[in-house]
Amino acid sequence: MTDRRPLIAGNWKMNKTSGEAREFAVSLQEKVADVTDLDMVICAPFTALHVLKEELEEGIVHIGAQNMYHEAKGAYTGEVSSEMLLDLACTYVVLGHSERREYFQEDDQLIAKKVKGSLEAGLTPILCVGENLALREDGKALAFVRGQVERDLMELTPNELRKVVIAYEPIWAIGTGKTASSGDAQEMCSGIRNTLAGIAGSVAQDIRILYGGSVKSSNIAELMAQPDIDGALVGGASLEVQEFAQLIQNAR
Ligand code: PGA
Numbered sequence: 246m247t248d249r250r251p252l253i254a255g256n257w258k259m260n261k262t263s264g265e266a267r268e269f270a271v272s273l274q275e276k277v278a279d280v281t282d283l284d285m286v287i288c289a290p291f292t293a294l295h296v297l298k299e300e301l302e303e304g305i306v307h308i309g310a311q312n313m314y315h316e317a318k319g320a321y322t323g324e325v326s327s328e329m330l331l332d333l334a335c336t337y338v339v340l341g342h343s344e345r346r347e348y349f350q351e352d353d354q355l356i357a358k359k360v361k362g363s364l365e366a367g368l369t370p371i372l373c374v375g376e377n378l379a380l381r382e383d384g385k386a387l388a389f390v391r392g393q394v395e396r397d398l399m400e401l402t403p404n405e406l407r408k409v410v411i412a413y414e415p416i417w418a419i420g421t422g423k424t425a426s427s428g429d430a431q432e433m434c435s436g437i438r439n440t441l442a443g444i445a446g447s448v449a450q451d452i453r454i455l456y457g458g459s460v461k462s463s464n465i466a467e468l469m470a471q472p473d474i475d476g477a478l479v480g481g482a483s484l485e486v487q488e489f490a491q492l493i494q495n496a497r
Contacts, residue, residue, distance in 0.1 A: 249450075249451065249452075249453050249475045250283065250284055250453070250475075251282075251283035251284065251453075251469065251475055251476045251496060251497075252283065252284040252285075252286065252410060252453055252455060252475060252476035253283060253284070253285050253286075253465075253476050253477055253479065253492065253493050253496050254285075254286045254287075254288060254309065254337065254339075254371060254410075254412070254455065254476070254477070254478045254479065255285075255286070255287045255288060255479050255483025255489055256288045256311065256339060256342070256457075256478055256479065256480050256483060257287065257288065257289050257290060257293075257311075257480075257483060257484060258290075258311070258344070258480060259290060260290070260484055261289065261290065261293055261484070262292075262293070263292060263293050263295070263296045265293075266289055266293035266296045266297060267296045267299075267300055269287075269486050270287070270296070270297055270300035270301050270306070271300055272486045272490075273287075273306060273486050273489065273490060274300070274301065274304050274305075274306060276486065276487075276490035277305070277306065277490055277493050277494075278305075280305065280493060280494070280497070281305070282497055283476070283493070283496060283497060284307065284476075285305065285306045285307065285493060286306065286307035286308065286309045286336070286337045287301070287306060287307075287308060287309065287483070288309035288310060288311050288337065288338075288339050288371070289308070289309070289310070289311070290311065291310060291311075291325055294308065294310065294330070294333040294334075294335060295333055297333075297334070298333050298334040301334070302334040307336050307337055308333070308334050308335050308336065308337070309335055309336065309337030309338055309339060309371070310325070310330050310335050310337075310338045310339070311338070311339045311342065312325070312338070312339065312340065312342075312345060312359075313325055313326060313327055313329075313330055313338050313340070313359060313362070313363060313368075314326060314359070314362075315327075315355075315358040315359045315361065315362030315363075316362075327362055327363055327365075327366030327368055328366065330366075330368060331366060331367065331368070335368065336368060336369060337368065337369045337370075337371055337410075338363050338368050338369070338370055338371070339370075339371045339373065339412075339478070340356055340359045340360055340363065340370045340371065340372050340373070341353075341356035341359070341360075341372050341373050341374070341393075341397060342373045342414075343373060343375055343414060343416045343419065344419075347416075353393060353396035353397050354396075356372070356397045357396060357397050357398070357399055357400050358400070360372055360397055360398065360400070360401070360409065361400045361401060361405070364401065364405045364408060364409070369408055369409075369410060370409055370410065371410045371411075371412050371455070371478060372397055372398070372409055372410070372411050372412065373411075373412045373414050373457070373478070374390050374393040374394055374397070374411065374412070374413060374414070374437070375390065375393075375413055375414040375415045375416050375419075375457075375458070376389045376390055376415055376416065377415075377416040377417060378416070378417040381415065381417065386415070386433065387432075387433065387436045390413065390433060390436065390437060391436065391437075391440045394411065394437055394440045394441065394444075395440065395444065398441075398444060403445040403446070403448045406441070406444065406445045406448055406452065407445075407448050407451045407452060409452060410452075410453045410454075410455060411437055411441075411452065411453070411454045411455065412454075412455040412456070412457045412478040413430065413433050413434055413437060413454060413455070413456055413457065414456075414457035414458050414478060415433075415458050417458075418457075418458025418459050419457070419458050419459070419480065420459070420480060420481060421458075421459060422459050423458075423459060424458055424459040424460065424461075424464055424468075425456070425458060427464075427467045427468050427470070427471055427474075430456045430468060430471065430474060431471035431472065431473055431474060434454045434456065434471065434473035434474050435472075435473040437454055437473075438450075438452070438454060438473050453475040453476060454473055454474065454475055455474070455475060455476045455477050455478045456468050456474050456476075456477055456478075457477060457478030457479065457480070459481070460477040460478075460479045460482060460492070461482045461488070461492065462482065462488055462491040462492040462494075462495050463495075465477060465492050465495045465496045466495050466496070469496050476496070477492075477496070479492060
């Protein structure tokens with residue numbers, strides 16, 4: 246038995262102008278006004294965060310970013326700090342997404358610093374981990390993901406660890422329409438929880454673990470029924486408000 250509060254996180258990636266973000270936020274709030282039994286967050290591009298602050302700060306849908314840099318300020322052209330995110334009413338930040346690892350060469354050492362920095366600032370990091378197809382086919386997925394979890398969370402105290410959200414996102418399932426079976430997703434999320442228990446003992450029972458990779462309104466219920474899956478990180482299906490609102494309703 247657990248009292249982990251479910252979390253549905255939308256990850257817009259590089260989509261939506263500020264005008265589109267406003268329209269979405271207004272409409273979503275109306276559609277999920279009755280949802281009090283799970284946490285909801287929209288992780289938007291930096292350029293849309295000020296609009297989400299205006300529309301959502303007083304409401305029940307939380308605001309998140311998709312990246313940040315761990316230094317507080319200074320000569321880091323193009324980067325955004327935790328303080329800047331807090332200023333825009335962000336409470337969550339996605340870190341170590343596979344697209345950042347792959348296209349922007351983010352490694353575990355950097356991601357570990359970002360996770361630590363986000364927690365020190367009072368943000369909730371959503372740390373993404375997950376294997377590619379070759380690793381899965383070689384039977385190395387669990388060992389690989391376990392290594393990511395250990396390296397990315399290495400710097401944290403048990404109290405910090407408790408606040409982290411982990412998103413298991415098999416790379417081969419992202420944006421491909423191929424969802425991991427709920428059994429495979431559960432197996433990995435349980436493996437992640439065992440890894441966390443190895444790091445921080447009973448704290449592992451408090452940590453929320455999400456599944457991500459082609460989650461839709463039609464498959465969310467089956468995923469949520471798994472004992473170690475506490476929610477979802479949703480890309481494509483978070484872009485259309487009707488679908489995302491339906492997904493949230495079906496997650497309950
Ligand atoms: P998807 O993306 O839902 O479009 O597969 C998930 C993610 O990358 O966070």
